[in-house]
Amino acid sequence: MKSKGKYIFIVQVTRQLSIDILNRFHEEGADIELVTGVVEVNYAPLNPNIKVKYFNKYNNTSLFKRTYTGLIFTFLSFFYVLFSSRNKELILITTPPFIVFLGSFFKRIRKQAYHLIIWDLYPDVLINFGLLKPSSWIIRRWQKMNANCFKKADNVFTLGIHLSSAIEKYTNEKPIIIPNWVNTDFVKPIQKQDNIFAKEHQLTDKLVVMYSGNLGLTHNIEAIVETAEYLKENNKIHFIIIGEGAKKVKITQMVNQKNLKNVTMLPYQDKEMLPYSLSSADVGVVTLSEGAETISVPSKTYYTLAAGSLVLALASKDSELGVLIENYNCGVVYENPKAQVLGTFLTELLENEERLKTYKENARKASFDYSPENAKKYYHYIYEKKH
Numbered sequence: 001m002k003s004k005g006k007y008i009f010i011v012q013v014t015r016q017l018s019i020d021i022l023n024r025f026h027e028e029g030a031d032i033e034l035v036t037g038v039v040e041v042n043y044a045p046l047n048p049n050i051k052v053k054y055f056n057k058y059n060n061t062s063l064f065k066r067t068y069t070g071l072i073f074t075f076l077s078f079f080y081v082l083f084s085s086r087n088k089e090l091i092l093i094t095t096p097p098f099i100v101f102l103g104s105f106f107k108r109i110r111k112q113a114y115h116l117i118i119w120d121l122y123p124d125v126l127i128n129f130g131l132l133k134p135s136s137w138i139i140r141r142w143q144k145m146n147a148n149c150f151k152k153a154d155n156v157f158t159l160g161i162h163l164s165s166a167i168e169k170y171t172n173e174k175p176i177i178i179p180n181w182v183n184t185d186f187v188k189p190i191q192k193q194d195n196i197f198a199k200e201h202q203l204t205d206k207l208v209v210m211y212s213g214n215l216g217l218t219h220n221i222e223a224i225v226e227t228a229e230y231l232k233e234n235n236k237i238h239f240i241i242i243g244e245g246a247k248k249v250k251i252t253q254m255v256n257q258k259n260l261k262n263v264t265m266l267p268y269q270d271k272e273m274l275p276y277s278l279s280s281a282d283v284g285v286v287t288l289s290e291g292a293e294t295i296s297v298p299s300k301t302y303y304t305l306a307a308g309s310l311v312l313a314l315a316s317k318d319s320e321l322g323v324l325i326e327n328y329n330c331g332v333v334y335e336n337p338k339a340q341v342l343g344t345f346l347t348e349l350l351e352n353e354e355r356l357k358t359y360k361e362n363a364r365k366a367s368f369d370y371s372p373e374n375a376k377k378y379y380h381y382i383y384e385k386k387h
Contacts, residue, residue, distance in 0.1 A: 008081060081106060308361070
């Protein structure tokens with residue numbers, strides 16, 4: 001049978017969204033191989049017939065390590081592509097951010113087609129977080145390279161309207177918007193009385209507020225701990241913080257120093273436990289740091305929706321996250337969260353079960369608009385529209 005396209009898919013961290021895209025290409029009859037540092041599976045493994053080339057893992061514990069490991073991966077991927085067939089089209093995801101430039105390089109030297117999936121927009125991230133000035137040489141050079149790279153790509157994909165507008169400044173053309181997704185059969189509401197995670201951590205009679213994800217430097221985890229301190233006398237509300245990252249030590253110290261018995265710190269949960277841990281949350285906290293409003297959409301948002309948890313967003317109301325919450329009425333957004341304000345809101349939820357129930361039901365309904373069917377759209381644009 002004739003191959004329906006030949007592709008090299010490059011991303012340093014292959015999570016479930018990428019796995020879904022890869023599997024879809026394989027199912028459609030495409031010859032697709034993966035270049036990565038690690039494969040992280042949630043609900044569906046990577047098809048074993050897909051060839052995988054492993055290089056170094058991504059280290060996000062500091063800016064230096066992220067840059068160093070990203071550059072090494074890009075360097076190794078460059079030589080892998082160089083010694084591969086020029087007839088294989090490249091599909092490049094922005095982890096690490098430098099990887100996209102392989103596309104424009106190989107397009108120029110041997111007319112190799114490439115497609116970009118921009119889930120994080122650099123150098124805009126660095127500017128918005130104040131790490132580099134817009135007038136700096138490296139930023140101006142990077143922006144010029146972006147414009148050249150994005151314009152020459154066969155397709156540019158991104159997640160939402162805000163990111164689309166930011167990318168359009170480089171290309172003068174609208175990229176293709178394909179929202180992220182979650183498997184709503186894998187993550188779904190589970191009654192606490194039947195939930196092994198909730199029972200293990202004595203949460204069955206609590207209002208559970210959960211943050212599950214990267215404890216990164218730009219994430220406002222402190223607001224969660226300060227709210228827990230404000231509510232420490234209320235034994236009906238419990239906070240769960242799950243994850244790893246640069247702030248793990250700091251947050252653990254804060255919890256211990258304040259002697260907060262209403263906070264449980266846990267490492268990332270195994271994929272078998274993930275559906276139970278997520279669904280034990282009545283309130284799922286999603287943070288989006290100032291400066292990231294137009295250049296990022298937290299993937300944990302969709303898992304929170306699927307679990308049927310109220311989405312408590314620490315973000316701008318104008319962000320992609322804020323717009324989603326408003327459209328579906330599935331949570332609340334606080335731009336400058338104060339412990340007293342958050343604490344009062346959570347206390348009110350205890351007293352108004354119908355309000356909480358409405359938010360949770362709306363969240364679950366919203367999740368059905370973000371299904372793995374979205375993975376099919378990548379194949380449609382990359383192969384089917386071309387042929």
